[in-house]
Amino acid sequence: MRETHLSIDDLIMPLFVRPGKGIKQPIPSMPENYQMSIDKLTEEVKILEGLGIPGIILFGIPDKKDEMGSDAYSDEGIIQEAIIAIKKEAKNILVITDVCMCEYTSHGHCGFVRRDDNTGHFDVDNDMTLELLAKETVSHAKAGADIVAPSDMMDGRVGVIRDALDEEGFNHIPIMAYSAKYASGFYGPFREAAESTPGFGDRSSYQMDSHNATEALREVTLDIEEGADIVMVKPALAYLDIIRRIKDSFDYPIAAYNVSGEFSVVKAAAEKGWIDEKRVALEILTSIKRAGADMILTYWAKDAAQWLKNK
Ligand code: PBG
Numbered sequence: 001m002r003e004t005h006l007s008i009d010d011l012i013m014p015l016f017v018r019p020g021k022g023i024k025q026p027i028p029s030m031p032e033n034y035q036m037s038i039d040k041l042t043e044e045v046k047i048l049e050g051l052g053i054p055g056i057i058l059f060g061i062p063d064k065k066d067e068m069g070s071d072a073y074s075d076e077g078i079i080q081e082a083i084i085a086i087k088k089e090a091k092n093i094l095v096i097t098d099v100c101m102c103e104y105t106s107h108g109h110c111g112f113v114r115r116d117d118n119t120g121h122f123d124v125d126n127d128m129t130l131e132l133l134a135k136e137t138v139s140h141a142k143a144g145a146d147i148v149a150p151s152d153m154m155d156g157r158v159g160v161i162r163d164a165l166d167e168e169g170f171n172h173i174p175i176m177a178y179s180a181k182y183a184s185g186f187y188g189p190f191r192e193a194a195e196s197t198p199g200f201g202d203r204s205s206y207q208m209d210s211h212n213a214t215e216a217l218r219e220v221t222l223d224i225e226e227g228a229d230i231v232m233v234k235p236a237l238a239y240l241d242i243i244r245r246i247k248d249s250f251d252y253p254i255a256a257y258n259v260s261g262e263f264s265v266v267k268a269a270a271e272k273g274w275i276d277e278k279r280v281a282l283e284i285l286t287s288i289k290r291a292g293a294d295m296i297l298t299y300w301a302k303d304a305a306q307w308l309k310n311k
Pocket residue numbers: 098099100101102103151152186187188189190191203258259260261
């Protein structure tokens with residue numbers, strides 16, 4: 001009589017890739033997660049494929065960052081090369097790419113930063129960023145990405161990305177839009193993992209305010225109108241109500257991102273012996289599914305797949 005079933009099919013594993021060879025460098029704030037060079041990454045993806053995990057999402061840490069985030073849209077960029085390598089070795093796992101600039105820009109913001117001549121303030125230039133995001137997306141698709149996931153939160157990005165993909169003959173590539181992405185303290189460990197902490201200011205001019213719920217529904221409406229195929233809520237745990245409201249209002253697949261901070265707090269408490277990690281992790285993932293998520297991006301994907309197999 002159980003109403004909710006968590007399954008391996010629901011899980012997507014985020015992975016971090018960096019240039020080099022033979023590198024599997026632990027991320028201190030995210031136990032059991034690593035920055036991996038492409039050779040190690042490919043080995044890991046084969047293991048995940050063997051466990052039956054349907055998809056991974058890739059984050060790149062380039063050697064060189066610059067103001068324009070040029071590695072993000074270079075055909076020889078770290079993500080592009082990683083996709084090509086994975087596609088040769090693992091054919092039964094979907095490769096999703098995070099489309100954003102923050103890991104590639106020297107200032108760590110999600111787009112092109114311009115100084116306002118009148119006020120002297122720095123801000124992200126929305127429209128200039130859209131062009132770069134379109135280039136980044138097309139280069140991911142050319143390398144073989146199966147799904148693209150814009151996470152930058154610039155206005156109009158889904159439409160621009162959809163047009164760019166269609167023009168280049170990638171009509172079949174779905175867009176998983178980070179539609180309701182809140183400015184959140186829960187991203188802390190990820191920013192260490194991806195080395196993407198903004199050098200100045202924060203992301204509150206382009207990420208959502210945690211006090212707002214109906215705004216999330218508006219963001220979802222816009223993204224669907226612009227051509228999103230899957231809509232995402234991020235973070236997941238502090239926003240379960242948002243997942244449920246979207247589920248009740250839209251007939252669209254929903255992805256929920258169980259983000260780094262949600263993972264790390266449990267890991268830290270478990271290391272101290274204060275809670276039972278497996279029990280708490282499965283309870284959290286089940287709550288996200290029960291709230292209405294059709295797929296969950298989670299750093300527990302690999303562990304949960306093993307736990308669910310041996311149940
Ligand atoms: C942006 C991006 C972020 C995360 C996923 N994509 C960082 C941010 O918005 O600062 C965070 C994921 C996590 O915390 O696990 N490229």
